[in-house]
Amino acid sequence: MERMTLEVRHLFVRFRTEKGVITPVNDVSLQVPEGSIVGIVGESACGKSMTARAVMGLVRAPGEVTGGEIILCGRDIASLPEKARRQLRGSEISMIFQEPMTSLNPVMKVGKQVAEAVLLHSRCTWREARERTLAAFRDVEIPEPEARFDCYPHQLSGGLRQRVMIAMATVCKPRLLIADEPTTALDVTVEAQILKLLEKLRDASTSVLLISHNLGVIARVCDRVYVMYAGQIVEQAETEVLFKRPLHPYTQGLFWSVSSLREGCETLKTIPGVVPNLRHLPEGCSFSLRCDRCVAACEKEAPGLVEIEPGHAVRCLLATR
Amino acid sequence: MPWNRRKRIERASDLRLESQIGEEERFGDLMRRMARENRTAMASFVIIVLMALAAILAPLLTPYAETDMDLLNRLAPPSAAHLLGTDEGGRDVLTRLLFGARVSLLIGVVPALLSLILGALMGVIAGYRGGMADAIIMRVADITLAFPSMLLAMVIMYSLGGGIVNVFLTLTLVNWANVARVVRSETLRIRSGAFVEAARVIGVSRDRIMRRHILPNCLPTLLVLFTLNIPTSILTESSLSFLGLGIQPPNASWGLMINTGRQYLYNAPWLCFAPGAAIMLIVLAFNFLGNGLLDVLDPRQKKQ
Amino acid sequence: MKRSLAHRLIQALVVLTGVVLITFVMLRIVPGNPIETMMGEHADGATIQRMTAEMGLDQPLINQFFRYISSVVRGDFGTSYSLGRPVSELMGNAFANTLTLALLAALFAWIVGLGCGIFSAVNKNRLSDRLLMGTSLLGISLPVFMAAMFLQYVFAYRLHWLPVSGTDSWKGFILPAIALGWNNAGQVAQMTRTTLLETLQEDYIDTARAKGQGTMGVLVFHALRNAMLPVMTMMTIQLSGLLSGAVITETVFSINGVGRLMVQAISGRDIPLLQATSLLATGMVILGSLLADCLYAVLDPRIRRGD
Numbered sequence: 001m002e003r004m005t006l007e008v009r010h011l012f013v014r015f016r017t018e019k020g021v022i023t024p025v026n027d028v029s030l031q032v033p034e035g036s037i038v039g040i041v042g043e044s045a046c047g048k049s050m051t052a053r054a055v056m057g058l059v060r061a062p063g064e065v066t067g068g069e070i071i072l073c074g075r076d077i078a079s080l081p082e083k084a085r086r087q088l089r090g091s092e093i094s095m096i097f098q099e100p101m102t103s104l105n106p107v108m109k110v111g112k113q114v115a116e117a118v119l120l121h122s123r124c125t126w127r128e129a130r131e132r133t134l135a136a137f138r139d140v141e142i143p144e145p146e147a148r149f150d151c152y153p154h155q156l157s158g159g160l161r162q163r164v165m166i167a168m169a170t171v172c173k174p175r176l177l178i179a180d181e182p183t184t185a186l187d188v189t190v191e192a193q194i195l196k197l198l199e200k201l202r203d204a205s206t207s208v209l210l211i212s213h214n215l216g217v218i219a220r221v222c223d224r225v226y227v228m229y230a231g232q233i234v235e236q237a238e239t240e241v242l243f244k245r246p247l248h249p250y251t252q253g254l255f256w257s258v259s260s261l262r263e264g265c266e267t268l269k270t271i272p273g274v275v276p277n278l279r280h281l282p283e284g285c286s287f288s289l290r291c292d293r294c295v296a297a298c299e300k301e302a303p304g305l306v307e308i309e310p311g312h313a314v315r316c317l318l319a320t321r
Numbered sequence: 322m323p324w325n326r327r328k329r330i331e332r333a334s335d336l337r338l339e340s341q342i343g344e345e346e347r348f349g350d351l352m353r354r355m356a357r358e359n360r361t362a363m364a365s366f367v368i369i370v371l372m373a374l375a376a377i378l379a380p381l382l383t384p385y386a387e388t389d390m391d392l393l394n395r396l397a398p399p400s401a402a403h404l405l406g407t408d409e410g411g412r413d414v415l416t417r418l419l420f421g422a423r424v425s426l427l428i429g430v431v432p433a434l435l436s437l438i439l440g441a442l443m444g445v446i447a448g449y450r451g452g453m454a455d456a457i458i459m460r461v462a463d464i465t466l467a468f469p470s471m472l473l474a475m476v477i478m479y480s481l482g483g484g485i486v487n488v489f490l491t492l493t494l495v496n497w498a499n500v501a502r503v504v505r506s507e508t509l510r511i512r513s514g515a516f517v518e519a520a521r522v523i524g525v526s527r528d529r530i531m532r533r534h535i536l537p538n539c540l541p542t543l544l545v546l547f548t549l550n551i552p553t554s555i556l557t558e559s560s561l562s563f564l565g566l567g568i569q570p571p572n573a574s575w576g577l578m579i580n581t582g583r584q585y586l587y588n589a590p591w592l593c594f595a596p597g598a599a600i601m602l603i604v605l606a607f608n609f610l611g612n613g614l615l616d617v618l619d620p621r622q623k624k625q
Numbered sequence: 626m627k628r629s630l631a632h633r634l635i636q637a638l639v640v641l642t643g644v645v646l647i648t649f650v651m652l653r654i655v656p657g658n659p660i661e662t663m664m665g666e667h668a669d670g671a672t673i674q675r676m677t678a679e680m681g682l683d684q685p686l687i688n689q690f691f692r693y694i695s696s697v698v699r700g701d702f703g704t705s706y707s708l709g710r711p712v713s714e715l716m717g718n719a720f721a722n723t724l725t726l727a728l729l730a731a732l733f734a735w736i737v738g739l740g741c742g743i744f745s746a747v748n749k750n751r752l753s754d755r756l757l758m759g760t761s762l763l764g765i766s767l768p769v770f771m772a773a774m775f776l777q778y779v780f781a782y783r784l785h786w787l788p789v790s791g792t793d794s795w796k797g798f799i800l801p802a803i804a805l806g807w808n809n810a811g812q813v814a815q816m817t818r819t820t821l822l823e824t825l826q827e828d829y830i831d832t833a834r835a836k837g838q839g840t841m842g843v844l845v846f847h848a849l850r851n852a853m854l855p856v857m858t859m860m861t862i863q864l865s866g867l868l869s870g871a872v873i874t875e876t877v878f879s880i881n882g883v884g885r886l887m888v889q890a891i892s893g894r895d896i897p898l899l900q901a902t903s904l905l906a907t908g909m910v911i912l913g914s915l916l917a918d919c920l921y922a923v924l925d926p927r928i929r930r931g932d
Contacts, residue, residue: 056835102828104832105847106851113832467907469865477651480651564872590778597771605762
């Protein structure tokens, strides 16, 4: 059996607000095998970023992880005290964010920000930390690393900033890198370069959990894909399988809205409506309101995640019938 | 409170057109909304109204006259007969406080209004005309703001002399610059707005645009500035009077009461602390009200 | 940066000249001959005339103005009417006292304000936060003269811990500095809390935590330095308030500072002294705002290299 870098079991994240409790991550289970890139895809606010934050242990108040196991290399880290969690962050498991503009501290030199990660996790001198930072800069193909070391974030382009972020996240050679929409804010050519870097990382035995709303990005680099909708996994499969034979109406809708563009259809096929407010989820299947194949049963009974064939599971009554 | 003022003034200048008073929302609705959304501000409003009523109805509320001397009862501590004690002439402090409220409130409102009018006028002219007028007005405003406000007030009071009318004038001259700055930037923004452009295209005259479009659009900002200028005026006046440079006897503002009471701080602290507390209360109330208005008028706040 | 600094310097000079002009005109439109006031009722007409001519007061206002400017540039502020001594001499001493007072007050405000603000932000919405912020609101709305008299009453008159007035020993500065700084401490506390909470929402705070930085490290290395930027700008505005407050504090505690000198100048109708003190005070404010700009540039690399 494959060894898993990360295994998440029945994860729940809840927000208690004045207007009631919402559950942005609702019973999510996923696996990231060693040496692979696994994608989570979904519209904005579907809970994919929150899942990533929960894995990192970075859920902000008033949200909290209310259940589930997060198993990193065979060890459940969800139950660890905050101090131990903190030591894992940056060394075993790290994360890069969507906005390279705002994700770097504007008043600190970028080299120092990366070196900070080194100094936090290993006993070494400033000189050694600097050397390792420069090495990390070279690994992520930052030109003239020495000169860039003393730059402030505002002096770098978006692509360079994201490279710095990746250098910072990988300088301690973590087992798992979570990339939350790493290319959304970048243009297409830079996107391709960043994705190549992620593949390079995978080959250097850092597994990657890639979060994106962009199917093209997912298709290019991911080995396995989870589709999320309204806080739940609605379909999961190998990338190839999923793209060939999507079963959930939501997944199909996602593909159509892309392929209709590509094939030059007269009208853009879209999924009607928007992601439902998590406070007012419909009874039964949470996608039922927007689903064009919705039947009476869909509005009564919430479907479970059922494995259709090995490695391909879907949360839809119609697909399992 | 310079910093808070600056920050709030910045926010005040961000009030958008959606929150215009008069056209979409009448004043009554506004107050009702504030009562719903911001209890502290509403409570402050009530306190202000009560204080104003107390000042107007002062003769009916107290058995003593403002100048009733009672030399056998000098510097008496607070008691049932004199709730806040008596002063060096045996006059009832509470009574003097009520009458002093007339002067202090007047000094809050009148200069705030005058500086608002002067500042708004200057701001609109600077913003709309631009060029030379703008440069001159804004440099004068800069110079005014370079002075610590107390020092400027002292210099002006010196050259004008004491007395209530001169206090009005002084406070107006001290406070107009802030208003002018805000209104100018507001005007600049509105001037570049699409509807003013449209008005220009259909040939509406410049004066009419200023009158009909720019000033009404500044109204929410002006209302907040007015509310926040009142406590500033009251504080500056009380400081001036405290130094003996403001209101002159026989008029009595709270600041002047503190000035005369200071000699008896050791024996009769209530002479200072009673009017001092009154100043604090009214200043706090106006500040809360101003913040409340800002929140109610601020569309960004509404969305949250 | 250099160019914008030069620009700010020129602007400051323009404003300063404006200040001199305005005070000059304002002080000289006062009705009555200052010499008469100075000499009292017993002076005869001839002496007054001679003195007036000697001091150039019979010249047109514009000539007087340029004469004044040129002597000020040479460091000569004239002779005080009421005290009969060179103004520059009087001011040197007063300036030292006021500067000490203002710096101590600022120090108090910054230590207490920053401490309370950070503590409040970290303990957001807990009871301690609410109590602290309530107190700071009270601090903000407390007029300086009330703070001064209250401290004087409690700690000097009642408890006898500290002197009532004067600056014979360092103890004499404690109460005035607290009274003067009280207001600003409240402002700093409120602002620190607000900006720190805003900063803690920034994305780079997530980044810092994601690389394994602990709560304290995030606060000190990432949040505080960014949060300090807007708090820094407040300093400029506070300096002006401090000088306004110094007038009051110095009066209450009988400290011979610029503010008290100014009050004396007004009651003595002492134009040279009044002119010089107001020039000094505005000069301090303008200089303070220049310094704050430089400090801001040091702290914020976006401006330092800025274009």
